[in-house]
Amino acid sequence: MHSPTAQKAKIIWLQGVTCNGNTHSFLNYEGFERFFQRYDLLYHPLFDTELGINDLSKFEENFDFLILEGAVTGNEEFKRGKTSFAKLFEKLAKKARYILAAGSCASYGGVFKEYDPENITGIVFDKESKRGIFKEYENKTVNIPGCPLHPEWLITVLDMLSIGKMPHLDEYLRPKELYAYLAHDGCIRNEYFEWKIDVKDFGYKEGCLYYEHGCRGPMTHASCNKILWNSVSSKTMAGMPCIGCTEPDFPKTELFETKKYMSIPAELPFGIPKRAYLTVTGITKAFKIDRLEKRLIDDSKRDN
Amino acid sequence: MIVKEIIERIEGEAELDFTYKNGIIENVKIKFPHFRGMEHIIEGKSAMDALVITPRVCGICGHAHLIAATRAMEDLYKNSSNDIEITKKASDIREITLNCEIIQNHIKWFYFVMYPLIRSIQKGSQEFISLKNKKFFEAQKAVVQISKIIALFGGQWPHTSYALPGGVMCDPTYVEIVQALSFLDEVYGFFEKNIFSDGVEAFLSCSNSELISKDGDISLFVKNAYEQSYEKIGRSYDRFIVFGENSLFKSGKVLTTIVYPVKTKYVTEKTQTFTYSKNVYYKDKFYETGPLARQMLLKQPLVREFHRKLKDSAITRIVARVAETALLLQKTRDLLKCLDIDAPSYIRPKKNIHKISGSGIGVVEAARGSLIHKIEIKEGLVKKYEIITPTQWNLGNGTKKCPGVAQKAMIGLKDKKLAEFVFRSFDICSVCTTH
Numbered sequence: 001m002h003s004p005t006a007q008k009a010k011i012i013w014l015q016g017v018t019c020n021g022n023t024h025s026f027l028n029y030e031g032f033e034r035f036f037q038r039y040d041l042l043y044h045p046l047f048d049t050e051l052g053i054n055d056l057s058k059f060e061e062n063f064d065f066l067i068l069e070g071a072v073t074g075n076e077e078f079k080r081g082k083t084s085f086a087k088l089f090e091k092l093a094k095k096a097r098y099i100l101a102a103g104s105c106a107s108y109g110g111v112f113k114e115y116d117p118e119n120i121t122g123i124v125f126d127k128e129s130k131r132g133i134f135k136e137y138e139n140k141t142v143n144i145p146g147c148p149l150h151p152e153w154l155i156t157v158l159d160m161l162s163i164g165k166m167p168h169l170d171e172y173l174r175p176k177e178l179y180a181y182l183a184h185d186g187c188i189r190n191e192y193f194e195w196k197i198d199v200k201d202f203g204y205k206e207g208c209l210y211y212e213h214g215c216r217g218p219m220t221h222a223s224c225n226k227i228l229w230n231s232v233s234s235k236t237m238a239g240m241p242c243i244g245c246t247e248p249d250f251p252k253t254e255l256f257e258t259k260k261y262m263s264i265p266a267e268l269p270f271g272i273p274k275r276a277y278l279t280v281t282g283i284t285k286a287f288k289i290d291r292l293e294k295r296l297i298d299d300s301k302r303d304n
Numbered sequence: 305m306i307v308k309e310i311i312e313r314i315e316g317e318a319e320l321d322f323t324y325k326n327g328i329i330e331n332v333k334i335k336f337p338h339f340r341g342m343e344h345i346i347e348g349k350s351a352m353d354a355l356v357i358t359p360r361v362c363g364i365c366g367h368a369h370l371i372a373a374t375r376a377m378e379d380l381y382k383n384s385s386n387d388i389e390i391t392k393k394a395s396d397i398r399e400i401t402l403n404c405e406i407i408q409n410h411i412k413w414f415y416f417v418m419y420p421l422i423r424s425i426q427k428g429s430q431e432f433i434s435l436k437n438k439k440f441f442e443a444q445k446a447v448v449q450i451s452k453i454i455a456l457f458g459g460q461w462p463h464t465s466y467a468l469p470g471g472v473m474c475d476p477t478y479v480e481i482v483q484a485l486s487f488l489d490e491v492y493g494f495f496e497k498n499i500f501s502d503g504v505e506a507f508l509s510c511s512n513s514e515l516i517s518k519d520g521d522i523s524l525f526v527k528n529a530y531e532q533s534y535e536k537i538g539r540s541y542d543r544f545i546v547f548g549e550n551s552l553f554k555s556g557k558v559l560t561t562i563v564y565p566v567k568t569k570y571v572t573e574k575t576q577t578f579t580y581s582k583n584v585y586y587k588d589k590f591y592e593t594g595p596l597a598r599q600m601l602l603k604q605p606l607v608r609e610f611h612r613k614l615k616d617s618a619i620t621r622i623v624a625r626v627a628e629t630a631l632l633l634q635k636t637r638d639l640l641k642c643l644d645i646d647a648p649s650y651i652r653p654k655k656n657i658h659k660i661s662g663s664g665i666g667v668v669e670a671a672r673g674s675l676i677h678k679i680e681i682k683e684g685l686v687k688k689y690e691i692i693t694p695t696q697w698n699l700g701n702g703t704k705k706c707p708g709v710a711q712k713a714m715i716g717l718k719d720k721k722l723a724e725f726v727f728r729s730f731d732i733c734s735v736c737t738t739h
Contacts (some may be wrong), residue, residue, distance in 0.1 A: 017340060020315055023460045027412070028451050028461070033441045033690030041435065046313060048420050048434040049502030053312055074709045079337060080317075081310060111360045115341030147360070148462055202468065203394075205475040208443050229460035232483065238459035239473040239649075242468045243356055253355065254350050256468065297477065298646075 006162045008040040009162050010063040012049040012092055015045050016085055017112045017120055018070025021148040028230055029151035036301040053081035057088055058250030060179050066096035068123060071112050072106040072133050075119045093134060098161055099123060099141040102154055107145040120260055124173060128248045142172040147245035152227050172248060182270060184217035195294050196284045208243040214256045216244035218269035307581050314417060315364055315732030329717050334699050338715035339580035342739040351377060351657050351681045355465040356427050367405040368670030371398055372677040377469040380664030380679060388657045393647035393669045394471035396639050399550050401454045403636045408450045410629045411672035413731045421728060425721055426528050434642040449487040456480045468556035469648035484640050492633060504630045512609050522626045538618030538715040538726035544597035545586055548669035552635050558600045568665055568676060573692060576701055580738040583700035584692055592709045593673030596624035620728035658684035663732040670694055672731050693736040
């Protein structure tokens with residue numbers, strides 16, 4: 001644990017090609033005040049920090065964490081203050097002990113890559129391949145994807161590294177402690193998934209969203225149903241299909257319907273062989289579970 | 305001589321190029337340096353993908369983009385003679401979540417963007433660092449609470465895509481309703497403790513002189529402006545426009561306090577040479593959009609009184625944003641209490657969007673003003689997507705003879721800090737402006 005007198009870890013939060021969504025997700029963190037007691041945020045684009053954007057290009061000290069929000073771009077015209085983004089990022093990357101890619105854009109290129117695929121990538125990754133503009137910094141980079149990322153994911157990683165615990169990284173440099181789980185794990189609709197009962201349609205609390213409504217929960221690495229969003233909910237809990245935003249292929253298209261071949265979902269749950277899937281669903285489909293066919297609260301209401 | 309100023313601590317980055325003559329700002333160019341090509345990213349994709357892509361225009365008001373995209377598609381159904389309907393329940397839930405997004409925006413703007421600047425132009429002020437200030441953290445706590453309400457219905461905030469043509473995806477129970485009401489109570493408490501000492505209801509029925517006589521940060525702002533005689537700066541054309549409607553907001557334009565109807569067909573965009581943002585006009589004229597415009601249309605008494613005394617000054621704009629926060633808190637509480645949870649959340653349109661060709665316009669009131677999405681599809685694929693954001697209305701660059709809204713508000717000032725104060729009173733969002 002950090003004692004209050006210990007040296008605070010120094011953070012610089014830089015923005016690349018971004019919508020600022022990860023900053024606003026960070027602003028939902030419930031331990032905000034404590035965060036500032038433990039960390040020294042030297043620069044952030046939105047807050048009144050010690051440094052301004054033009055001080056960064058003159059910044060020569062070593063520091064602990066470079067957090068990048070947004071994709072990286074090699075376009076020299078893309079400036080932060082008076083310096084090109086790429087030059088500024090490189091300068092700071094050299095001085096940082098760790099680089100954290102905050103969100104899917106910084107991790108893989110994300111949504112904005114699609115407009116300028118030549119110039120825009122993540123730090124180390126360009127979608128699934130290790131062709132990011134700054135791949136040489138792989139050994140000090142941790143990816144924390146999500147669109148946006150969950151603030152607890154970011155702060156958990158910061159806290160781990162601050163006490164000298166290196167997270168176990170997967171093939172996309174994501175901490176397994178957070179991303180070995182699937183968005184599907186802990187979903188309150190799981191019993192419907194097991195018995196292969198899809199929602200009647202959007203707007204129902206009963207039923208699974210995977211079979212017909214395009215939910216990517218079973219194929220998406222994320223702790224969304226373990227560490228709840230805004231401390232209260234998750235997409236699947238509210239009734240929205242997971243859109244796979246933590247994966248390198250985000251954003252996919254046709255997101256709200258399940259693509260099928262011969263009435264079998266084109267993408268099966270992560271790591272489940274087709275034969276196993278067909279065997280198990282074949283059996284579960286043979287049963288009609290009355291309890292799961294009913295409305296949870298009032299079965300007489302609203303059967304449109 | 306031209307002095308370039310980079311404006312930081314806003315949503316994104318802007319550059320102001322001031323031209324001075326005899327120590328007075330004679331002209332100012334507003335530049336937004338970054339462009340992400342959001343409209344192009346959507347083109348060629350399936351129409352429903354707009355529900356996922358467009359919120360990523362902006363991290364602070366992405367939810368308004370979701371609702372605008374949804375409405376544009378619903379309009380497309382209607383225009384192509386296809387049935388589409390949504391229940392009052394679905395429209396109320398959308399309104400609740402969008403109201404909450406506007407409230408969180410206004411709190412952030414008030415405490416993260418305006419408060420430090422106003423404190424630093426106060427007489428005898430010390431260097432102000434917000435990260436060492438209790439206010440900053442209390443405001444963030446209120447923001448956390450209000451965002452939770454969006455998450456209860458939408459799963460998360462930012463960037464939920466829980467609304468779609470035909471309704472919403474959630475199916476709330478009384479549990480979510482009472483949780484939402486309790487989070488809302490916390491924000492009411494924050495308002496009373498920090499913004500206005502007599503609380504939400506009292507603020508909406510107070511007068512200019514009562515406001516100044518009380519405690520709280522809005523009273524401090526206004527008092528400070530009067531004491532240092534900058535209460536009248538930041539005036540512009542005094543022309544207002546609102547396109548979006550819901551159970552609170554009304555559409556129309558206001559000229560010398562008289563209200564006229566508006567039609568989106570008279571809205572035009574024009575590219576500029578030195579910045580990525582496009583100008584936007586109504587019948588070739590610049591108009592101000594946003595909370596002040598909405599309150600002028602609603603004839604909110606306090607805002608109207610400020611307007612009578614100070615016209616469309618920066619202080620009137622600030623008071624209007626606070627009044628809107630109070631109004632939306634009240635409205636959201638009412639909507640939550642009256643929500644009919646037994647009605648359907650979603651009615652599936654009879655025809656799949658993949659079988660439809662046509663176009664539609666979706667208009668919604670976002671935190672900074674009217675947001676317009678235009679979609680054109682061919683058999684479900686997006687042929688053309690256009691987004692006109694509120695900040696484009698307020699921050700366009702005109703000519704010397706006919707400057708844009710924020711330009712006009714800054715021209716003639718002597719002090720750069722006051723110009724920045726005026727600029728920020730419009731609540732700048734550079735990511736939206738260029739998208």
